[in-house]
Amino acid sequence: xxxxxxxxxxxxxxxxxxxxxxxxxxxxxxxxxxxxxxxxxxxxxxxxxxxxxxxxxxxxxxxxxxxxxxxxxxxxxxxxxxxxxxxxxxxxxxxxxxxxxxxxxxxxxxxxxxxxxxxxxxxxxxxxxxxxxxxxxxxxxxxxxxxxxxxxxxxxxxxxxxxxxxxxxxxxxxxxxxxxxxxxxxxxxxxxxxxxxxxxxxxxxxxxxxxxxxxxxxxxxxxxxxxxxxxxxxxxxxxxxxxxxxxxxxxxxxxxxxxxxxxxxxxxxxxxxxxxxxxxxxxxxxxxxxxxxxxxxxxxxxxxxxxxxxxxxxxxxxxxxxxxxxxxxxxxxxxxxxxxxxxxxxxxxxxxxxxxxxxxxxxxxxxxxxxxxxxxxxxxx
Amino acid sequence: xxxxxxxxxxxxxxxxxxxxxxxxxxxxxxxxxxxxxxxxxxxxxxxxxxxxxxxxxxxxxxxxxxxxxxxxxxxxxxxxxxxxxxxxxxxxxxxxxxxxxxxxxxxxxxxxxxxxxxxxxxxxxxxxxxxxxxxxxxxxxxxxxxxxxxxxxxxxxxxxxxxxxxxxxxxxxxxxxxxx
Numbered sequence: 001x002x003x004x005x006x007x008x009x010x011x012x013x014x015x016x017x018x019x020x021x022x023x024x025x026x027x028x029x030x031x032x033x034x035x036x037x038x039x040x041x042x043x044x045x046x047x048x049x050x051x052x053x054x055x056x057x058x059x060x061x062x063x064x065x066x067x068x069x070x071x072x073x074x075x076x077x078x079x080x081x082x083x084x085x086x087x088x089x090x091x092x093x094x095x096x097x098x099x100x101x102x103x104x105x106x107x108x109x110x111x112x113x114x115x116x117x118x119x120x121x122x123x124x125x126x127x128x129x130x131x132x133x134x135x136x137x138x139x140x141x142x143x144x145x146x147x148x149x150x151x152x153x154x155x156x157x158x159x160x161x162x163x164x165x166x167x168x169x170x171x172x173x174x175x176x177x178x179x180x181x182x183x184x185x186x187x188x189x190x191x192x193x194x195x196x197x198x199x200x201x202x203x204x205x206x207x208x209x210x211x212x213x214x215x216x217x218x219x220x221x222x223x224x225x226x227x228x229x230x231x232x233x234x235x236x237x238x239x240x241x242x243x244x245x246x247x248x249x250x251x252x253x254x255x256x257x258x259x260x261x262x263x264x265x266x267x268x269x270x271x272x273x274x275x276x277x278x279x280x281x282x283x284x285x286x287x288x289x290x291x292x293x294x295x296x297x298x299x300x301x302x303x304x305x306x307x308x309x310x311x312x313x314x315x316x317x318x319x320x321x322x323x324x325x326x327x328x329x330x331x332x333x334x335x336x337x338x339x340x341x342x343x344x345x346x347x348x349x350x351x352x353x354x355x356x357x358x359x360x361x362x363x364x365x366x367x368x369x370x371x372x373x374x375x376x377x378x379x380x381x
Numbered sequence: 382x383x384x385x386x387x388x389x390x391x392x393x394x395x396x397x398x399x400x401x402x403x404x405x406x407x408x409x410x411x412x413x414x415x416x417x418x419x420x421x422x423x424x425x426x427x428x429x430x431x432x433x434x435x436x437x438x439x440x441x442x443x444x445x446x447x448x449x450x451x452x453x454x455x456x457x458x459x460x461x462x463x464x465x466x467x468x469x470x471x472x473x474x475x476x477x478x479x480x481x482x483x484x485x486x487x488x489x490x491x492x493x494x495x496x497x498x499x500x501x502x503x504x505x506x507x508x509x510x511x512x513x514x515x516x517x518x519x520x521x522x523x524x525x526x527x528x529x530x531x532x533x534x535x536x537x538x539x540x541x542x543x544x545x546x547x548x549x550x551x552x553x554x555x556x557x558x559x560x561x
Contacts, residue, residue, distance in 0.1 A: 128557055129468030130421060134440050137423055137470065138449050139462065151433050 054117050062113040069110065086111070142194040143202060150209050153225065157216050164218075175220040182230040184210065189231065240346060240355065245339040255339040259331030261358055264320030266328035270336035274312025280329070281316055294326035301334040301354050305345060331357055382505050385517035394505040396517045408500045408514040409536045412472065415498075416444075416540035419556025420471030423447055424533075425488050427480040431526045435476055438530040442537040445470065447488075451480075456491040475501035476529060477520040478512065502529055 070089060074081040077092050089110050097108040109116075125131040135141040135148070164170040185193070187203040198206075210229060213219055219226065243255045253272040258265065278285040278298060289295050302308045313333065317325045334354040338346055349355055363372035370376055387397040415422060422444040426435045432448035439446035447455075452462070459467050473492045478501045480486045489511045492499045498513040502520045509515035519525040547553050 123464070125468065128419065128555070129466075130419075131445065131468075134443075134445050135436070135447070136463075137445055137447050137455065139452050139455070140449075144449055148433065148436050152437075155433065 059113055059117060062117070066110075066113055073110070140196060140198065140202075142196050143198050143206075146194065147206065147209065150206075150213065153222050154209070154213055154216070157213070157218060157221065160221070161216065161218055170217075172217055174217050177220050177223045177226065179214070179230065181233050182227075183233055185229050185231050190229075240338065240350065242338040242346075243335060253340075255336045257332045257335035257338075259328045259333075259335060259357070261327030261331060262320055262324035262361055264317060264324040264328040266315060266317040266325065266332045268316075268329065268332035268336050269314040270333065270340075271312040271314070272310065272340070274310065276309040276311070278313040279315065285313075285315075289322065289326065291322065294322055297326040297330045298333065300330060301337055301349070304349065304352060304354065305337060305341060307337070307340070327358060330354070382503065382507065382509065382517065385503075385509070385515075386505065396505065396519070401517050404514065404516045405518075405532070408516050409532060411498070411514055412474065412500060412533060413536050413540040415472045416537040417544050419544070421445060421468060422472045422474060422537065423470035424474050424476065425451075425486065426476035427451075427486060428477045428520070428526075429481075430523070431476060434526065434530060438534050442534050443541070444537060451487050453487070456488070456495050456497070469495060470497060473497055473499045473501075474533060475499060475512070476526060478503055478507045478509075 070084055071081040073089065073092055074084040077095075079088060079092075093108055093110050099107045101107055124133065124136060131137070133141045133145065135144045138144050161170065184207055187198065187200065190203060190206065191197055210226065213222065214226065243257045245253050245255050248254055248271070254269055256267070256269050258267045260266070280288040285295060285298060289298070298313075299308065302311065315329055315332070317329055319325075320328070331354075334349060337349070338355075341349070365371050368376075382394075385397055385400055387395045389395065412422065422439075422442070424435050424439045424444065424446040426432065426448050428448075435448050436446045454462055456469060459469055473488055475486060475489065478486055478489060483506070485508055489499060489501070493511045499511070500514040501507075501509070501512040501516065502518050503509040503512065503515045504518070504520045507520075509517070516529075518529070544556070548555070
């Protein structure tokens with residue numbers, strides 16, 4: 001088992017097969033007395049030589065040692081060796097080797113070798129030195145080979161269209177592939193596909209070529225290739241959690257939801273087959289909210305969906321002021337309504353902003369200023 | 382380029398094709414020898430019209446192509462850019478020696494610095510000094526570039542087939558690069 005320290009250790013040196021602790025070697029000085037010299041002195045200046053290469057066999061050996069060491073550690077701590085996760089390892093190492101150091105990278109760690117040893121690109125040429133990819137010497141082989149392939153497809157399509165025109169079978173309204181509710185892959189997604197970095201200009205050029213391909217009448221021939229680089233757009237409303245529709249004793253549907261706004265918390269029960277009665281904290285809403293603006297806030301979701309006289313509302317609200325309470329109630333009512341609405345109406349509600357909780361809260365006062373933004377009187381001298 | 386020109390008519394420079402034939406013969410012979418000995422051949426051209434054609438030619442021969450933006454340290458800083466033991470091309474073939482701003486391609490100078498021989502199609506507006514085997518000829522029209530691509534492809538293929546044949550007949554070992 002080897003617990004690795006963050007900094008380079010003697011264990012990786014091929015020349016000196018030391019353990020992780022520096023070994024002291026005995027040397028004879030000219031007078032014949034023995035002097036102990038630590039192996040740190042034997043180590044030559046590493047920054048001058050080329051960066052260390054870790055061969056595949058070496059990494060595999062380290063992975064094997066890591067797995068065995070993990071099982072030993074689990075047995076030592078009396079835990080199950082089969083389900084021993086990385087968090088358990090970190091916990092056990094922190095227990096066995098308590099460290100008072102502040103720098104996280106200096107503390108003892110035991111991680112999978114893939115995380116410790118830097119990732120090296122697989123060698124891209126064979127035994128005779130000849131590279132595998134024909135565009136190796138350009139530097140960006142995956143990107144340029146993709147562009148080459150794409151341009152080849154455009155040329156082939158043009159030739160195909162010319163042949164059809166020559167035969168007289170060309171028609172402008174050929175089959176079009178449906179691209180609605182999809183978007184082009186972003187630059188980061190293309191980078192993950194190609195496994196190498198590309199610049200913004202490269203990405204723009206790539207998208208331009210794809211658009212050129214789509215603009216041709218017979219592009220449906222290359223449908224599979226094009227759809228590889230399109231990403232489905234999810235409707236945001238599909239991520240909305242709709243509250244459960246429950247039935248009370250009389251068989252009437254009702255739903256519950258909560259809402260918050262600026263230190264007010266509201267909870268609403270929306271009952272079907274009602275006549276538009278709204279009760280807030282036991283009082284009628286006309287009594288509780290004397291200002292028209294607050295009552296409008298309550299009614300807005302129902303008015304938007306056109307269900308003003310259909311529901312009975314039983315609301316409880318606490319905390320905050322009148323405007324905050326009204327906003328919290330509005331959010332709670334909108335959430336309740338979701339269980340009575342169809343998908344399209346849910347999307348409308350989301351677009352209207354009724355389902356977004358308002359994140360604005362009172363900004364704190366800062367020292368050296370009167371308030372959050374107001375400064376003390378500025379005096380020129 | 383004056384020695385290679387036959388003359389000038391109506392402001393159009395006419396290249397002496399007899400000289401072209403001789404130079405082409407030398408260049409193709411050299412390419413064939415390089416391909417026979419298993420050398421890496423890199424096709425270079427910065428003309429956007431013929432980029433796809435040049436890349437396809439290289440792919441069909443089993444050799445390499447570079448028709449994109451030439452990164453500065455490609456040949457001169459290769460160990461840093463690619464890895465410590467990278468093998469550089471043994472021959473550079475320029476289908477057009479100019480880059481997109483009508484200046485001499487950087488690859489010619491870099492190849493001369495790295496002692497890599499070059500074969501290049503030099504037009505009347507190009508400078509043939511640093512190129513080992515210049516071929517005075519037209520690099521602008523599709524017909525002429527297709528001709529050159531076909532010729533190089535044929536040469537390399539024949540050379541490789543000959544090599545395979547000789548290996549089978551005489552038991553020659555596969556070509557290995559000698560470390561310089």
